[in-house]
Amino acid sequence: MINPRQLAVRAAARAWKQVRGRAQWRLLWLRHPTFMIGVTGAVFDDDGRVLLLRHRFWAGCQWGPPSGYMVRGETFEQALARETAEETGQQLTDIRVRFVRSGFRLRIEAYLSARLVPSGPLRLEEAEILEARFFEVDELPAALRRIHRELIEQVHAEHLSRGR
Secondary structure, X not given: OOOXXXXXXXXXXXXXXXXXXXXXXXXXHHHOOOOEEEEEEEEEOOOOOEEEEEEOOOOOOOEXXXXXXXXXXXXXXXXXXXXXXXXXXXXXXEEEEEEEEOOOOOEEEEEEEEEEEOOXXXXXXXXXXXXXXXXXXXXXXXXXXXXXXXXXXXXXXXXXXXXX
């Protein structure tokens, strides 16, 4: 004998199979939580220095790597490249995902590394960025978020071990 719950599950499965393509995705989107996805990148120049920006809207620790939120349809790598171009006018290469953090209420954070393509002076997005500087890894600002420091040091150590 089938219990009422099993009957309901079977009916839902039949109905789901009748719905196709975009309608299925729309229903899933309505049913599940929606998150913002932030990207942050340890961006190094050819001299092994890391690019840090002093962000206008960050409270407390204003210094940090190029960062921002993804837009619909972007990959992590595309989002970091776009944010870096918007904030500094610079292009990136060798963009790699390092790790992803979840467990936040409304966001997921992706941490990446990249190398700056030399293309002249930095052109800052003054509405968001107050200042930009290249730092030696052993001279990072004291007021740098722990997770950013860990990302930078991890990427730097990997580059040293590969002789870059």
